[in-house]
Amino acid sequence: MDQQRASGPRIHGSDLKHFLSDRKQRRKQGCQPGELFCVKCRTATLPAGGMADYKSVSPTRGSLSGICPMCNTIITQWTSLARLNELKGKLDVKTLTRQPRIVDPLVPILNCHLEATR
Ligand SMILES: [Zn+2]
Numbered sequence: 001m002d003q004q005r006a007s008g009p010r011i012h013g014s015d016l017k018h019f020l021s022d023r024k025q026r027r028k029q030g031c032q033p034g035e036l037f038c039v040k041c042r043t044a045t046l047p048a049g050g051m052a053d054y055k056s057v058s059p060t061r062g063s064l065s066g067i068c069p070m071c072n073t074i075i076t077q078w079t080s081l082a083r084l085n086e087l088k089g090k091l092d093v094k095t096l097t098r099q100p101r102i103v104d105p106l107v108p109i110l111n112c113h114l115e116a117t118r
Pocket of ligand 1: 042
């Protein structure tokens with residue numbers, strides 16, 4: 001009975017504490033400036049083409065999204081406007097702002113270019 005119980009992995013309390021703080025530290029350092037964390041690949045990476053979109057949700061915060069170059073998943077990360085400005089030299093960031101819909105969808109668009117692509 002006692003032998004069976006002892007067969008599982010045993011972790012000493014201080015080792016676990018060290019492991020957790022180490023992991024926390026690595027997660028903090030995980031993303032270099034310009035990198036986004038891909039949940040699928042479980043790694044921080046520069047978005048494909050060094051391009052990312054910033055969608056503002058408030059005057060100071062927004063989400064930064066790009067495409068993972070390894071798995072093509074869209075990777076998104078919350079960021080602040082201040083941090084975004086630090087990234088501008090490293091990433092090609094396109095800022096998308098939410099704008100009120102000014103086009104009435106029932107009015108046909110007259111300058112449509114679909115004909116030209118045929
Ligand atoms: Zn990925």
